[in-house]
Amino acid sequence: MPDPSKHTDPAGPAGLPGLAGPVGMNVDFAGVHLKNPVLVASGTFGYGSELSQEVDLNALGGVITKGISLRPRPGNPPPRIVETPSGMLNAIGLQNVGLEAFLNEKLPYLRRFDTRVIVNIFGESVDEYRAVASGLAGVAGVDALEVNVSCPNVKSGGIEFGTDVAQLKGLVSVLKGSTDKPLIVKLSPNVGRIADFARAAEDAGADGISLINTVIGMSIDPRTRRPRLANGTGGLSGPAIRPIAVRMVWEAARAVKIPVLGMGGILTADDALEFFLAGASAVAVGTATFVNPRAAPDLVEGLSRFVARENLPHISRLVGGVITGNA
Amino acid sequence: MPDPSKHTDPAGPAGLPGLAGPVGMNVDFAGVHLKNPVLVASGTFGYGSELSQEVDLNALGGVITKGISLRPRPGNPPPRIVETPSGMLNAIGLQNVGLEAFLNEKLPYLRRFDTRVIVNIFGESVDEYRAVASGLAGVAGVDALEVNVSCPNVKSGGIEFGTDVAQLKGLVSVLKGSTDKPLIVKLSPNVGRIADFARAAEDAGADGISLINTVIGMSIDPRTRRPRLANGTGGLSGPAIRPIAVRMVWEAARAVKIPVLGMGGILTADDALEFFLAGASAVAVGTATFVNPRAAPDLVEGLSRFVARENLPHISRLVGGVITGNA
Amino acid sequence: MRTHRAKIRERRDRTGPYRSLVLDAPALAEAARPGQFVMVRVSETTDPLLRRPFSLFRADGPAGTADILFRIMGRGTSMLDLLRAGDAIDVVGPLGRPFPSLPGQEIVLVGGGVGIPPLFFYAETLRRLEPARTVHVIMGGRTDGDLVVREEFERLGTLVQASTDDGSAGHAGVVTDLLQPFLGPARAILACGPAPMLRAVSEMAARSNTPCWVSVEERMACGLGVCMGCAVPVRSDHGPSYRLACTDGPVFEAREVLW
Amino acid sequence: MRTHRAKIRERRDRTGPYRSLVLDAPALAEAARPGQFVMVRVSETTDPLLRRPFSLFRADGPAGTADILFRIMGRGTSMLDLLRAGDAIDVVGPLGRPFPSLPGQEIVLVGGGVGIPPLFFYAETLRRLEPARTVHVIMGGRTDGDLVVREEFERLGTLVQASTDDGSAGHAGVVTDLLQPFLGPARAILACGPAPMLRAVSEMAARSNTPCWVSVEERMACGLGVCMGCAVPVRSDHGPSYRLACTDGPVFEAREVLW
């Protein structure tokens, strides 16, 4: 059973200036005070400015940026996306502006809002990860780092950091020493036992974990006989993977004491509630934003309504509350 | 690249009495001559007699039975199924009539048809698996065994045979010594690197592999706060998982020389073609039968039409034919 | 072959959230027996993926029509509600075991909400075959809109009593409040409705030695006996076990079912 | 706010598999510029999941209407084809950068199939602002049904030439066969259609120093610049790189694009 005390601090953050959210929705996640437990997932909300006409960032618990690497990356050739039943595959190839341009051109915009900024980072070697983390250390306006470990370790033969417990531990330990920011480790679902990876992240010093990243998939066009993505394989996201995500959040949350950020196919408040009950202290909206640009703020409203309707003193009361067995 | 010679024998089986299928569709799979490469997946077609009004079994390459254990099993309490986006979760709990009743009451019916019968087997210990395999050894009308390894090894702490390379190898070696039938090992998708498990099965003597079994998932009802399945978690099947299945078939087929039976979310001929191109020599139809009871025979027709339209000498020409890179 | 592409001949708004459809499906209409059901595909896409089970509400062999009556519950039934006369739907059936034919006995039909349609089919069929047989109907629901096809039952000449939770029509309470006078070995109960209702009816029947059959609802993936998804806990010679709602049922002898 | 719930005011069958919809969407109609597009949700379920991009085909600010014209291609467009006047759809837009306004020059619009609608919007807008400007239209398709809105272009007073692959209407061949007489620095080409056509047009424009803009089609998940799915390979100061069709485009200077 998850330790409820780790998930939130109902009394605390409501008192912080500028962080008052709707009653009972504020959450302390891995040392980051969120006005509500709804974030937007990395890679599905750009750098935060693109949807300014549709989404008031002040309404969100936080924004997780597109993954940032040390240098800019051009990404993969098109086609980069293909629709699948109730989901989509993407092979963006981690296109991003690079650390420097992020700090100079993207972060200042995000800092104008009363929301938390979590920077998603990645690299192709431990050194590159460390360089990005160091480059963000002490930077005002960056509230936490989310480490995307679904990236092949080029130096050690291309095995993903996130699919090897030892590599994951090593990476997280190094990063923990390179930053003053809370460290959220984003787990890959492409593993056998997710609990092992959750524990490895915790043991190595992670302040929180997030999951799930996309599930590796492939789609082939029988007419051209080619993969529908130029890259061959891609990452599956969207409602199709929600049952997998809920199960993994449930398994991971029971294995660790650090808080869990749940995501994977969330469209509506009902979907998000599955993640809270499974043990997530906060949730992120990903692919849903493509379908409904206002998916994240709509989710905040939907969850507030649920909390009110069920007369819950605080949304944290749901965390890990799934009733299994015949209780 | 898969070895095309392993996948089929275009000249051979067409000459066998009673096995002539539509031109260019017959396949030699792991030593089993199939009149066409379309089977029905274990657990989705009962024991073969239930759909006699809708499906002429003579039209199918083969029938894979519901998983059989040594003794009858009652299965899990309801609810056992729940719909998810483009998929479903099931937790049937491997309900089955047991080996003896299968031999006496179910097999005789199947033997009346000109189709191949593959018996799906499982157990909770190596001994139990062996007992089922031995009980089927030499039985006329049983053309091959498919080993469901997604079953916890009760004796060794409940880890699934199919998610631990060493356990998988051990199990397959033992079974190889207990039966004269071709052995098809059905891989679990709930692992990190599927290629490792494919190779382990091959090394231990498997004649073929089949994949994917269902992906573990969970669904929670926010109103009751209980899992929607009485069992808590269940297996995800249907179109939602197809991109995962195609990717895993592609990875597994490149790793082994033995043939691959592909399944996971196949509804139509276009879906099945993805599996052939990814490296499968034959395919199985699962959840689709629930949506369209005639899904399997319709698939045979759809594939025949494709082979004819594309002027292919034989469907095996597609196997592993996905073009990756810029060729 | 139990798969049919059926044209909708007529669509009707019933009370409250209830709708009925008359389907052009001669083979289905010919074969259908009261208590059997059909699996209806509500969408041609993969979401929702699975078919939905509905009891047959009527069947007219000579006319070649089979009817269903449904309540708008969730996504699937909302999509069905969009269909209009002239549209075609994909139906599998008839499936499952029908209610028993019970020669001679007075029949007591006990139904709640979406459990009412198969009882109407039973009553109508019996009226045609044996116009003189006494048929009692006890129907219940949350509110008066749930007393669907009450008038049709009355027009058939059955003796109808009704209850509603909110007292908006009939007795304020539940159907079992009305059942007592109809118990006894000379009558036979056929019941269909929510599980708590069926359990209560079964218990009253058992105590009073009234023969009783219930039609149960369980989540179904295939409706055909191949997925083993629709397990119903039952008493058997070797202790508790499961039977399949779709092929062993949906109609079971009440004393067989473990509630 | 670029999200709109738009009522369909009118639906029209066009030639062959083409259809058009007039949408009640005042804010969209007011903001729309030729070359921009909308993302349309074709289903309320999760299959198909993603919105589909369609160019704006017309917009009438005062009337509060915006139109799209589409070809039935696959599942999404087949679902759109089921909609009727009175139904409402969920639309995001206007999105992307419009075609440039090109004061003074003779305009040459080159379009193929589903590339024609945004060119019509351009021509209509220009006619309103500058009735005297010379506008040439070269349209192509596989067969005569693909020469959609040809008559509307003629009614606008533009000078239309057409080609079809099968020779069923106009010149038997491709649009570039007709383009030669219209090249040169004094004119400007705006092109929209399949990639091979755009590449050929771009090359002819480059060789002849004709200013040229192309509107490209790329698979889009969001249309909003947040998924980075719609990469278009372009020349840049630091060598080849990618720009986003949805926010940097869909209209690009032809010489920028790497085919």
Ligand SMILES: Cc1cc2nc3c(=O)[nH]c(=O)nc-3n(C[C@H](O)[C@H](O)[C@H](O)COP(=O)(O)OP(=O)(O)OC[C@H]3O[C@@H](n4cnc5c(N)ncnc54)[C@H](O)[C@@H]3O)c2cc1C
């Ligand atoms: C043998 C049988 C006969 C039935 N006959 C009728 C009938 O004649 N008329 C009628 O209106 N309904 C009938 N039902 C119930 C009907 O199948 C469900 O109401 C329907 O499937 C709901 O679909 P949905 O997509 O609208 O709801 P969903 O969105 O899937 O679910 C909405 C609600 O319906 C419940 N539900 C969903 N599926 C089932 C199911 N298979 N069984 C029971 N509850 C379910 C869920 O628990 C949920 O509360 C019958 C069910 C069975 C098993």
Ligand SMILES: Cc1cc2nc3c(=O)[nH]c(=O)nc-3n(C[C@H](O)[C@H](O)[C@H](O)COP(=O)(O)OP(=O)(O)OC[C@H]3O[C@@H](n4cnc5c(N)ncnc54)[C@H](O)[C@@H]3O)c2cc1C
């Ligand atoms: C900026 C832009 C503007 C467009 N404007 C129009 C327009 O005005 N009228 C019109 O009819 N079509 C237009 N299209 C193309 C239109 O988006 C596709 O035809 C549509 O998405 C197909 O959806 P579907 O579900 O019917 O097809 P699917 O079943 O998804 O696919 C069927 C076929 O369409 C192709 N296709 C699917 N999506 C796209 C896409 N995003 N871009 C290109 N090809 C695609 C596929 O390769 C496939 O061959 C435009 C596309 C873009 C990117």
Ligand SMILES: Cc1cc2nc3c(=O)[nH]c(=O)nc-3n(C[C@H](O)[C@H](O)[C@H](O)COP(=O)(O)O)c2cc1C
């Ligand atoms: C187009 C796209 C781009 C993504 N880019 C990143 C990324 O840069 N870093 C990362 O950690 N996750 C990335 N993700 C994964 C999402 O953050 C999220 O974990 C995943 O999509 C599951 O959630 P969803 O189903 O709600 O989309 C991306 C997902 C999509 C669809």
Ligand SMILES: Cc1cc2nc3c(=O)[nH]c(=O)nc-3n(C[C@H](O)[C@H](O)[C@H](O)COP(=O)(O)O)c2cc1C
């Ligand atoms: C209801 C149900 C029961 C199943 N039972 C078994 C089983 O007994 N043994 C087994 O190996 N696989 C079983 N499976 C897995 C299927 O054979 C198949 O591997 C899986 O469903 C993926 O294919 P699909 O998406 O086409 O259904 C079952 C699947 C379903 C849906």
Ligand code: FES
């Ligand atoms: S619903 Fe599949 S066996 Fe009953």
Ligand code: FES
């Ligand atoms: S479609 Fe998402 S960035 Fe262009």
